[in-house]
Amino acid sequence: xxxxxxxxxxxxxxxxxxxxxxxxxxxxxxxxxxxxxxxxxxxxxxxxxxxxxxxxxxxxxxxxxxxxxxxxxxxxxxxxxxxxxxxxxxxxxxxxxxxxxxxxxxxxxxxxxxxxxxxxxxxxxxxxxxxxxxxxxxxxxxxxxxxxxxxxxxxxxxxxxxxxxxxxxxxxxxxxxxxxxxxxxxxxxxxxxxxxxxxxxxxxxxxxxxxxxxxxxxxxxxxxxxxxxxxxxxxxxxxxxxxxxxxxxxxxxxxxxxxxxxxxxxxxxxxxx
Numbered sequence: 001x002x003x004x005x006x007x008x009x010x011x012x013x014x015x016x017x018x019x020x021x022x023x024x025x026x027x028x029x030x031x032x033x034x035x036x037x038x039x040x041x042x043x044x045x046x047x048x049x050x051x052x053x054x055x056x057x058x059x060x061x062x063x064x065x066x067x068x069x070x071x072x073x074x075x076x077x078x079x080x081x082x083x084x085x086x087x088x089x090x091x092x093x094x095x096x097x098x099x100x101x102x103x104x105x106x107x108x109x110x111x112x113x114x115x116x117x118x119x120x121x122x123x124x125x126x127x128x129x130x131x132x133x134x135x136x137x138x139x140x141x142x143x144x145x146x147x148x149x150x151x152x153x154x155x156x157x158x159x160x161x162x163x164x165x166x167x168x169x170x171x172x173x174x175x176x177x178x179x180x181x182x183x184x185x186x187x188x189x190x191x192x193x194x195x196x197x198x199x200x201x202x203x204x205x206x207x208x209x210x211x212x213x214x215x216x217x218x219x220x221x222x223x224x225x226x227x228x229x230x231x232x233x234x235x236x237x238x239x240x241x242x243x244x245x246x247x248x249x250x251x252x253x254x255x256x257x258x259x260x261x262x263x264x265x266x267x268x269x270x271x272x273x
Contacts, residue, residue, distance in 0.1 A: 092125075192269040
């Protein structure tokens, strides 16, 4: 064999080896890319964000531990029959139609709590131990964490029943909220009045620390506890409240006015129909 043919053969073998090595490396690189499973794809699409394969695997493997969270409760004569009833908060998932957790342990960012909350499609309501009192729907919006504040306001319209004040705990970054005053009559709940407030006008929800900046909520820290709390426990230390009775169907409220300032006004409650 000539020197020319011998060198040509060596070059051909060397090129073949390089090709095989390149193919092997490409195959190995492909095998290192995580393939998202069905659950992780659903989780990513719910966050409405672009995610790399590596972060998909990280999110799918996190599996944060659920924390049941608080359930608020108040007592009073809500139907005017002369006996004391209880109203207890419930927080359900629309997917499972069962009571579900509010919080998670070990979340690094508040945004994670918001995303996980939306995925559960929760709704919150109050049930009484008196079956004659209808369910009081708090919210069926997905981006909410149940009841922020709950209070027996007393008999504000002198009809023999105690009125209820409540505020929804929205899973968002806004500090703007609404205070509702409701009353039970003719087999259903009636909204007597509602007024705008800021969350920071109220005591923090149990086991949370709300930090507010100029434009809204900056952070929420949640401790791993499971509680059912009566209003007296929630209001410790004592809270003066935002509603004061002045007369029959006449109240004073502390609210957020159109100039974004805390103010007070005297209003009359709607009559039950």
